[in-house]
Amino acid sequence: xxxxxxxxxxxxxxxxxxxxxxxxxxxxxxxxxxxxxxxxxxxxxxxxxxxxxxxxxxxxxxxxxxxxxxxxxxxxxxxxxxxxxxxxxxxxxxxxxxxxxxxxxxxxxxxxxxxxxxxxxxxxxxxxxxxxxxxxxxxxxxxxxxxxxxxxxxxxxxxxxxxxxxxxxxxxxxxxxxxxxxxxxxxxxxxxxxxxxxxxxxxxxxxxxxxxxxxxxxxxxxxxxxxxxxxxxxxxxxxxxxxxxxxxxxxxxxxxxxxxxxxxxxxxxxxxxxxxxxxxxxxxxxxxxxxxxxxxxxxxxxxxxxxxxxxxxxxxxxxxxxxxxxxxxxxxxxxxxxxxxxxxxxxxxxxxxxxxxxxxxxxxxxxxxxxxxxxxxxxxxxxxxxxxxxxxxxxxxxxxxxxxxxxxxxxxxxxxxxxxxxxxxxxxxxxxxxxxxxxxxxxxxxxxxxxxxxxxxxxxxxxxxxxxxxxxxxxxxxxxxxxxxxxxxxxxxxxxxxxxxxxxxxxxxxxxxxxxxxxxxxxxxxxxxxxxxxxxxxxxxxxxxxxxxxxxxxxxxxxxxxxxxxxxxxxxxxxxxxxxxxxxxxxxxxxxxxxxxxxxxxxxxxxxxxxxxxxxxxxxxxxxxxxxxxxxxxxxxxxxxxxxxxxxxxxxxxxxxxxxxxxxxxxxxxx
Amino acid sequence: xxxxxxxxxxxxxxxxxxxxxxxxxxxxxxxxxxxxxxxxxxxxxxxxxxxxxxxxxxxxxxxxxxxxxxxxxxxxxxxxxxxxxxxxxxxxxxxxxxxxxxxxxxxx
Numbered sequence: 137x138x139x140x141x142x143x144x145x146x147x148x149x150x151x152x153x154x155x156x157x158x159x160x161x162x163x164x165x166x167x168x169x170x171x172x173x174x175x176x177x178x179x180x181x182x183x184x185x186x187x188x189x190x191x192x193x194x195x196x197x198x199x200x201x202x203x204x205x206x207x208x209x210x211x212x213x214x215x216x217x218x219x220x221x222x223x224x225x226x227x228x229x230x231x232x233x234x235x236x237x238x239x240x241x242x243x244x245x246x247x248x249x250x251x252x253x254x255x256x257x258x259x260x261x262x263x264x265x266x267x268x269x270x271x272x273x274x275x276x277x278x279x280x281x282x283x284x285x286x287x288x289x290x291x292x293x294x295x296x297x298x299x300x301x302x303x304x305x306x307x308x309x310x311x312x313x314x315x316x317x318x319x320x321x322x323x324x325x326x327x328x329x330x331x332x333x334x335x336x337x338x339x340x341x342x343x344x345x346x347x348x349x350x351x352x353x354x355x356x357x358x359x360x361x362x363x364x365x366x367x368x369x370x371x372x373x374x375x376x377x378x379x380x381x382x383x384x385x386x387x388x389x390x391x392x393x394x395x396x397x398x399x400x401x402x403x404x405x406x407x408x409x410x411x412x413x414x415x416x417x418x419x420x421x422x423x424x425x426x427x428x429x430x431x432x433x434x435x436x437x438x439x440x441x442x443x444x445x446x447x448x449x450x451x452x453x454x455x456x457x458x459x460x461x462x463x464x465x466x467x468x469x470x471x472x473x474x475x476x477x478x479x480x481x482x483x484x485x486x487x488x489x490x491x492x493x494x495x496x497x498x499x500x501x502x503x504x505x506x507x508x509x510x511x512x513x514x515x516x517x518x519x520x521x522x523x524x525x526x527x528x529x530x531x532x533x534x535x536x537x538x539x540x541x542x543x544x545x546x547x548x549x550x551x552x553x554x555x556x557x558x559x560x561x562x563x564x565x566x567x568x569x570x571x572x573x574x575x576x577x578x579x580x581x582x583x584x585x586x587x588x589x590x591x592x593x594x595x596x597x598x599x600x601x602x603x604x605x606x607x608x609x610x611x612x613x614x615x616x617x618x619x620x621x622x623x624x625x626x627x628x629x630x631x632x633x634x635x636x637x638x639x640x641x642x643x644x645x646x647x648x649x650x651x652x653x654x655x656x657x658x659x660x661x662x663x664x665x666x667x668x669x670x671x672x673x674x675x676x677x678x679x680x681x682x683x684x685x686x687x688x689x690x691x692x693x694x695x696x697x698x699x700x701x702x703x704x705x706x707x708x709x710x711x712x713x714x715x716x717x718x719x720x721x722x723x724x725x726x727x728x729x730x731x732x733x734x735x736x737x738x739x740x741x742x743x744x745x746x747x748x749x750x751x752x753x754x755x756x757x758x759x760x761x762x763x764x765x766x767x768x769x770x771x772x773x774x775x776x777x778x779x780x781x782x783x784x785x786x787x788x789x790x791x792x793x794x795x796x797x798x799x800x801x802x803x804x805x806x807x
Numbered sequence: 808x809x810x811x812x813x814x815x816x817x818x819x820x821x822x823x824x825x826x827x828x829x830x831x832x833x834x835x836x837x838x839x840x841x842x843x844x845x846x847x848x849x850x851x852x853x854x855x856x857x858x859x860x861x862x863x864x865x866x867x868x869x870x871x872x873x874x875x876x877x878x879x880x881x882x883x884x885x886x887x888x889x890x891x892x893x894x895x896x897x898x899x900x901x902x903x904x905x906x907x908x909x910x911x912x913x914x915x
Contacts, residue, residue, distance in 0.1 A: 467872065468872075468873045471839040471873050472839065472840050472842040473841065473843075477843070491903060495906060517910040520906060521911055524903045528899045532895045532896055532898075532899040535895040535899060536847065536854075540850060543846065543884045546880055547880040550880065
């Protein structure tokens, strides 16, 4: 087996954060990780002289390469070492085309530059961002066999999936003097001697790539100092202060996207805090449920009904006064423009929406055939031209109206100042009527919203999460909701009249307008156990663990430190063990435990035993690992310890105690 | 008025110390009768006809003070409009230029 890393950056380009490459660190990295071949793959460029310098300085095979921005994804293109001058010139052509980090070239441009793609090794970002789209991979299918992924979990997923490319995992590293932890992302290939064609042929065959030297895809390198762990379920055992948590911390540091459930983190007896945490976790449900209502509030918040009333009062008063003063009519008040109203300009929303919809129908490529089965493209084009003509005509009228309103306004003002007669106030009755309609609708909507009901239900293990709407019952609840010292007592007096209530919320100066919608209805969450009752303190911790473990699937590795610190054995055995076992089929899990229920009954795939070594002032930790069935667990120096004794010591307080307990207590109990 | 072959229509004129406008019905009416719809008619004529003409406003030519106010306001505003007659059309034809050009040319 050979270990390769074909994705290494040595030059800071426009696509990288600034870094200063260290050749010394690269040497250290290769030595520490026992790497047999690397490729230098900078973004959209190849620096021949630097490559030659690196190649000369290293004893292993170094391939020239380039990471190309291709069709908005990334692709590694790696060459053999036969004609570096020619490769360099081709890469210069790529470099010339990529001016900014967002630029990319297309497949035909790549073809033009590199001609015979068969001569190269092409590895796209596959389950890794920015990935090359599947349709582009299909287009290049004669040249692409392997795809780069970011984690052990994704590597295993694609190696099991028939239609997936051969997964490879590389460091994508930028080695600088500051780096202290070397990356653990490399791929093993089944090859005797490194040659370009040999590597290429291995990357055509899923059986020839692996995550570990001997264990195929059942093992991976978990830490930069070489700890191999199972890609399934691992248990770390050891006495107190023997380095278990230290080891978990190191794994966490050396890997990306890790879910780490720390010791005691699940003990959550404070009910209020628990509910708060739950509400935060479920805020998506709340946001989703109130999303439309939020928009409703935004539409109503600027409507000022009392201002409308004042305007109407003013209008009626001026109208009556104008009528009663008819004897005072003069040459100014008798003109048509004296009481002329302004143009109420219409909006273009519906036409704009129609144009957007037609554009969508015209420009959608995915369902083009379906769309054109019912509406011919020619007709859509005629329609969009017609709609654009209509909107332009309407816009022209609006502009004229606005222009005229200005003229009418100025003329009226001049006439009013000279006339002895009262002028009639100009008010927008349409807007006022519309405002009232909106407020009535708003009241209806809020009253409907206030009907208390269940809006969401989700099962987690034996628990059910239920979200229900609840009316606020006092000003204090509103205050709690705001998490502030603001007073809601005046507002709450109007809680049953939604619009008035909104008006009062507007009077609370520190309250953000974007949050008004939250105060009309509360959404409360409760967790029920399998009997349908509210959960107890202990059950809350159980729920938290199940919730956290389910959340782990979004990550690439799960670390759990002593779950028993929060639970009783029955729960561990019946729920947690089952869930962890199931989950370990999808994602590598590393579990630290002292508990015999977890440790002995969970049937792990791999066991690690930690021991503390004290040499004078320095403390170091030694790790012994092996299969659970192994008689001996071994450390990196090949030294072994007895597996059975170790388990007895860690889980049962020593074999003597265990034997005594078994014979004295358990047997008696059994009888 | 005739200038060569083009007939210039007078839309605002001063006669017998009063202001008048050409109404949408085709008759001259006194300027104190003008309302917003008639103003709109004048805007349309000013922007679409090359033959739009107005009598220049001279304060001394008009006796009726209400006519003075209305005539002056309309005259001043239309003078600025005539200097850029295509302003409304130009501004509205900026809407959806890309789609319009693309699909109109494909259609052709």
